[in-house]
Amino acid sequence: MTESPFKILTDKPMDRRTAIGTVGGMLAAGLGVLQTSCSPMASAAEKEKAKLDWEAYFQGHFQAMTPAEKEATIQRLERSYELNTGNRIDVSAQGARENVLYGYAFNVSKCRGYMDCVKACIQENNQDRASGMAYIRIHELEKGSMNFEEASDDFFHQVPAAGHFYMGTQCFHCQNPPCVDVCPVKATWMEPDGIVVVDYNWCIGCRYCMAACPYDARRFNWADPLVPAEEVNPNQHYLGNRLRKKGVVEKCTFCVQRSRDGKNPACVEACPTGARVFGNLLDPNSEIRWILANKKVFRLKEDLGTEPKFWYYMD
Amino acid sequence: MRTLRAFFNDALREATQGSTAYHLWMAILTGLMCCGAWAYSIQLRDGMVVTGLHDHVSWGFYISNFTFLVGVAAAAVILVMPSYVLKDHDFHSAVLIGEAMAVAALIMAIAFVVVDVGGPARLWHLMPIVGVMNFPRSMLAWDILVLNGYLALNIGVPFYLLYSHWQGKEPDKRLYVPVVLLSIAWAVSLHLVTAFLYAGLPARPFWNSSLLGPRFLATAFTAGPALMIVVLTLIRRFGDYPVAKETIEKLSVVVTVAAQICAVMTISELFVEFYRNTHHGMSARYLFFGIGEKRALVPWIWSSIALTFTATGLLSLHRLRAKKPVLYLACAMLFVGILIEKGIGTIIPGFIPEPWGKIHEYSPTWVELVVALGIWSMGAFVFTVLAKVAIPIELGQLREREEETEADCLEGVSK
Numbered sequence: 001m002t003e004s005p006f007k008i009l010t011d012k013p014m015d016r017r018t019a020i021g022t023v024g025g026m027l028a029a030g031l032g033v034l035q036t037s038c039s040p041m042a043s044a045a046e047k048e049k050a051k052l053d054w055e056a057y058f059q060g061h062f063q064a065m066t067p068a069e070k071e072a073t074i075q076r077l078e079r080s081y082e083l084n085t086g087n088r089i090d091v092s093a094q095g096a097r098e099n100v101l102y103g104y105a106f107n108v109s110k111c112r113g114y115m116d117c118v119k120a121c122i123q124e125n126n127q128d129r130a131s132g133m134a135y136i137r138i139h140e141l142e143k144g145s146m147n148f149e150e151a152s153d154d155f156f157h158q159v160p161a162a163g164h165f166y167m168g169t170q171c172f173h174c175q176n177p178p179c180v181d182v183c184p185v186k187a188t189w190m191e192p193d194g195i196v197v198v199d200y201n202w203c204i205g206c207r208y209c210m211a212a213c214p215y216d217a218r219r220f221n222w223a224d225p226l227v228p229a230e231e232v233n234p235n236q237h238y239l240g241n242r243l244r245k246k247g248v249v250e251k252c253t254f255c256v257q258r259s260r261d262g263k264n265p266a267c268v269e270a271c272p273t274g275a276r277v278f279g280n281l282l283d284p285n286s287e288i289r290w291i292l293a294n295k296k297v298f299r300l301k302e303d304l305g306t307e308p309k310f311w312y313y314m315d
Numbered sequence: 316m317r318t319l320r321a322f323f324n325d326a327l328r329e330a331t332q333g334s335t336a337y338h339l340w341m342a343i344l345t346g347l348m349c350c351g352a353w354a355y356s357i358q359l360r361d362g363m364v365v366t367g368l369h370d371h372v373s374w375g376f377y378i379s380n381f382t383f384l385v386g387v388a389a390a391a392v393i394l395v396m397p398s399y400v401l402k403d404h405d406f407h408s409a410v411l412i413g414e415a416m417a418v419a420a421l422i423m424a425i426a427f428v429v430v431d432v433g434g435p436a437r438l439w440h441l442m443p444i445v446g447v448m449n450f451p452r453s454m455l456a457w458d459i460l461v462l463n464g465y466l467a468l469n470i471g472v473p474f475y476l477l478y479s480h481w482q483g484k485e486p487d488k489r490l491y492v493p494v495v496l497l498s499i500a501w502a503v504s505l506h507l508v509t510a511f512l513y514a515g516l517p518a519r520p521f522w523n524s525s526l527l528g529p530r531f532l533a534t535a536f537t538a539g540p541a542l543m544i545v546v547l548t549l550i551r552r553f554g555d556y557p558v559a560k561e562t563i564e565k566l567s568v569v570v571t572v573a574a575q576i577c578a579v580m581t582i583s584e585l586f587v588e589f590y591r592n593t594h595h596g597m598s599a600r601y602l603f604f605g606i607g608e609k610r611a612l613v614p615w616i617w618s619s620i621a622l623t624f625t626a627t628g629l630l631s632l633h634r635l636r637a638k639k640p641v642l643y644l645a646c647a648m649l650f651v652g653i654l655i656e657k658g659i660g661t662i663i664p665g666f667i668p669e670p671w672g673k674i675h676e677y678s679p680t681w682v683e684l685v686v687a688l689g690i691w692s693m694g695a696f697v698f699t700v701l702a703k704v705a706i707p708i709e710l711g712q713l714r715e716r717e718e719e720t721e722a723d724c725l726e727g728v729s730k
Binding site for chain 1: 361362363364366368369370371373374428431432433434435436437438440441446447448449452453454455456459512513515516517518519597665666668669670671672673
């Protein structure tokens with residue numbers, strides 16, 4: 001899991017700029033460790049923090065980790081957070097369950113634009129409060145057309161507004177996701193249960209995935225994300241709502257920390273009108289399968305061949 | 316090994332000695348590079364929030380510069396091909412200058428990508444064996460390979476030629492001509508792959524066009540040689556380096572033909588985007604006419620159109636093209652016009668409107684501008700050093716010294 005820094009320096013061909021960047025980064029990290037570990041003034045906690053940062057920097061790709069390495073990575077995250085804030089979090093690395101493929105259905109007739117889903121999503125997923133990041137967008141469309149260009153997604157008035165209807169968009173967890181194809185370092189991928197996830201430690205922040213997504217599903221941390229300590233959701237997943245740092249991409253994960261526990265995503269739970277349905281597409285008795293079989297469903301931008309696992313329907 | 320060290324010693328001495336004007340020029344560039352580094356340190360500290368970018372326009376000025384510079388680098392081939400393959404000696408004197416320009420442009424292009432990523436310290440994730448490269452699926456992985464390969468080729472061949480000339484030997488054609496042939500194919504693929512980076516995204520209809528790749532090549536073969544004409548003229552004036560008149564004349568024909576092809580492609584693209592007013596043409600409509608109150612790019616694209624079309628018109632008239640001031644003016648107009656078109660008129664409108672049709676505009680902040688200035692200065696610095704060393708070797712003024720050769724021979728005998 002942890003690569004020797006010297007191996008990287010000596011064995012690998014690299015271009016000049018990258019080499020400077022890497023050596024610079026390693027020097028900075030190394031100096032930090034050196035400084036704290038050699039300084040008699042540095043407390044044991046500071047030394048441990050520096051050591052954890054150093055290990056995190058050289059952490060390998062999540063998918064290539066053995067279960068023991070995954071466990072160690074998670075413990076490092078928990079310990080790091082405790083050292084930094086004094087609070088405890090519980091990070092999980094629970095894998096996909098057998099015979100599960102998640103899907104989502106959105107009832108256009110029921111949504112009234114209350115935005116409870118947006119609020120719940122932000123709180124559940126520890127999204128940056130400073131920039132007002134949100135994975136879900138609720139579009140207010142005028143009746144008689146389904147033209148998103150004419151719709152509004154930043155309305156501040158009483159809902160539902162007369163003559164309008166509402167549609168939510170978020171990550172559609174495409175079965176043929178263009179964002180996964182374009183990532184140069186495989187920092188984003190589709191899990192066996194169909195959830196498209198990001199390894200925030202592996203993402204280099206090139207934002208190619210944001211350019212490739214036809215649904216505006218991805219968000220970038222332009223600055224250090226801010227989540228007040230008392231608002232941090234401590235129940236976290238490595239591939240889900242754990243705290244991010246600046247310079248990485250994030251997105252909806254169907255609340256992987258909840259869904260793999262057998263719960264509904266926060267948006268489904270929060271919706272007061274029952275417009276949101278989540279379930280296992282491989283389970284013939286699931287509600288989502290019933291909707292697909294009995295309602296006239298449609299998906300957005302189907303012509304792009306992305307195969308979203310997110311359907312819309314009407315009563 | 317020893318000869319190699321002597322070569323680098325000579326090169327270093329040549330690069331660090333020069334007239335007052337030379338030192339002043341290098342000092343100014345160093346100062347600008349420091350400004351760029353300082354601005355970049357602010358970006359590293361606070362995050363990319365200090366740029367004008369946001370979730371809707373997630374690539375901007377940096378990636379625009381990257382795209383343009385890849386084109387400049389690819390255009391070095393225009394000098395390499397006739398000189399090495401067609402044995403056209405008119406081009407010979409300009410070849411090494413062209414390759415130095417390619418090296419400088421590539422280093423700038425790579426630097427623009429590095430400053431654009433959110434986690435530059437994690438770039439080792441891209442490296443073979445320790446990292447994971449999404450090859451062949453990701454066009455960015457292709458682009459990294461193609462860029463670094465082209466950089467290696469453009470350093471390798473001139474280094475071999477200069478090193479041989481410095482030793483007073485004739486370079487072995489069997490050794491370098493195959494590599495040159497490879498680099499010609501490489502140059503075309505370099506810019507094509509960079510275009511595929513964008514053209515392969517159905518999410519961005521403005522880029523998702525099969526004309527994007529050919530258009531990148533056409534603009535590159537206009538802007539690159541146009542810059543070459545200006546640079547060669549400057550070198551001829553300030554560096555007493557004999558650049559044949561025929562070189563400039565032949566280059567001006569290349570620029571003219573490429574600019575005419577560019578004009579045809581622009582017209583073809585505009586027709587498709589505007590004839591039937593479809594959703595596909597939304598970005599073009601925003602770019603050329605603005606949508607509602609949002610019209611930040613409109614003045615830029617029209618100045619680019621005015622510059623390139625006027626210059627193409629001037630160059631197309633043989634009598635005007637033969638006049639040196641007109642030629643230089645037209646070349647400068649084309650270079651600036653294409654820089655605007657590639658920079659502001661290609662990358663940014665791809666993100667506007669965003670996937671659900673909203674218009675969120677973008678304009679670069681001072682941090683982006685200063686970082687870019689620093690990188691351009693770095694490119695000029697690299698180019699100056701390379702040209703400063705290459706020219707005296709090519710003129711036969713800088714040669715391996717006798718004593719050193721003797722020492723080498725003696726060493727060889729004693730072994």
